[in-house]
Amino acid sequence: MLRLDTQLCFAAYSTAHAFNRLYRPLLEKLDLTYPQYLVMLVLWERDGLTVTQLGERLFLDSGTLTPLLKRLESAGRIARTRDPADERRVLITLTEAGKALRSEAQCIPPQIGVALGLSPAELAALKTGLDKLRAALNADGDSA
DSSP states (O other), X not given: OOOGGGOXXXXXXXXXXXXXXXXXXXXXXXXXXXXXXXXXXXXXXXXXXXXXXXXXHHTOOHHHHHHHHHXXXXXXXXXXXXXXTEEEEEEEEEOXXXXXXXXXXXXXXXXXXXXXXXXXXXXXXXXHHHHHHHHHHHHHHHHO
């Protein structure tokens, strides 16, 4: 039972690191880190989210998210502004440069798919399984 190669947690951990290594050279061309890329993906789907909404979507707390957002703002990719309706909330919006970056990033998902050598159906099944695993872990964490 206590063998590293039998641990699901290690399989997930080492797979996450392998994904980071796979994405790194592709994202370096865009001057993005992997976590920054994830933020941009969410904003390309729906611009103008609050920090809280963005954190909920990415499963990140504000302490982790704020430094990412500061770096993206410094790079001219996003803008952070107080919500005029509620000054306690900070809105995150894409700048023109952030919007333009989307077209450059279009090539990344197909390149990842090719690198993995899996069919679209296999990729979808893996994602479904991982989504179920995350939901179970989050549900268990909520009950602890």
